Amino acid sequence: MTEVRYAVTDHIATITLDAHxxxxxxSVEMSRELIDAARTAEGDDSVGAVIVTGGQHFCAGAVRGVLADVGSDPVEDGxxxxxxxVYRAFTTIGTIGLPTIAAVRGAAVGAGLNLAMATDLRVISTTARLLPGxxxxxxxxGGGHLSLxxxxxxxxxxxxxGLFGEEVRGDxxxxxxxxxxxxxxxxxEQTARDVAARVAADPxxxxxLVQSFRRETAPGGLPWEVAVEVERSPQMWSLRRKHEG
Known part of the structure; x- marks a missing residue:
């Protein structure tokens, strides 16, 4: 990988955007690498949580060239x-079978804000800037921005x-x-790791847990009695595992 760094420590996979x-x-290449990193974490049974970060600057959206190419011919295949x-970069992060946290410093703009909102939880700097863009x-x-x-x-x-373009500061x-x-x-980053550590300790x-969480908190939610049934099977599994352990 050239535009994304990937590392695993203490059952936490950290995916770092690295095109400062x-x-x-x-970019298209960074998006592919982000997808690959997310799938790598999902495929590693020792990983229990994922942190997505960008270091000093979280993500300034999609590169303008991608948007310009679509603008010149929206139905051209390439x-x-x-x-x-680019869309799949954040939809993949939002759907992998692992708890995810965005650790946000600097600005999260447009598609970059989508990426942050695609995760299950966000820890941000008080000086960060969240902008629709x-x-x-x-x-x-685009990318389901209003829904996110x-x-x-x-x-x-x-x-x-989404309508009025208001910026939200980290604080x-x-x-x-x-x-x-x-x-x-x-x-x-350390706060994100501290939050992730508790769930990551038991991959x-x-x-x-994250599967049940997403089912029960999906748009529209679930009636309580349905949620009871959704949770029943994984809870029985966890109780049996605890008894056998």
Whole structure:
């Protein structure tokens, strides 16, 4: 990998975007590497959680060339597939069978904000900037942006950001429902690791737990009695495993 770094420590896989000269804007190659890294983590039974980070700058969206190519001919096969690959970068992160955390410093813009919201949880710097970015460059949001905003933070925040282009600073993100914790810049990655460590310590349970979590918290949710049944099988599995251990 040339634009993404991947490492596993203490059952936590860390995926780091590593193209700082363009503030980690998602190229087609970076998107492919991000997908590969996510699948690598999912395929490693020793991994119990994933952290996605970008170091100093989380992600400045998609590279302009990808958007320009689609704009010149939206149905040209290569351009269409390239944009689809960028979309798959964050849809893959959002659907792998592992708990995921975004550790956000700097700015998360457009597709980069989608990537952060695709994870199960966000830990961000108080100085971070969360920006929709699409209207600012004269295009409609993409990649399910409005749905991700609504699912993460509710209708009011989704309207403020998705319709009106409001920026949310890191120190506002927790109150807006966009993050679990906002901490000093130099504490972001370690805080994310501290949160991830508890679930990652038991990779088998982590994978069962995140599956139930996503089913029960999907848009529209589940009736309580259905949630009881969804949880029954994995809980029985965990109880039997604990008894045998």
């Amino acid at each position: 000269e363009r503030r980690n804007a998602l 351009a269409y597939r390239d944009l689809e690959t 699409f209207a600012q460059i004269g295009i409609h949001p 905003l609504h699912r993460t933070a509710g209708r009011e925040t989704a309207a403020a950001m 506002q993100a927790v109150a807006r429902g966009l993050a679990w914790a906002a901490v000093d810049d130099d504490a972001v 088998q349970l982590a994978r069962r």
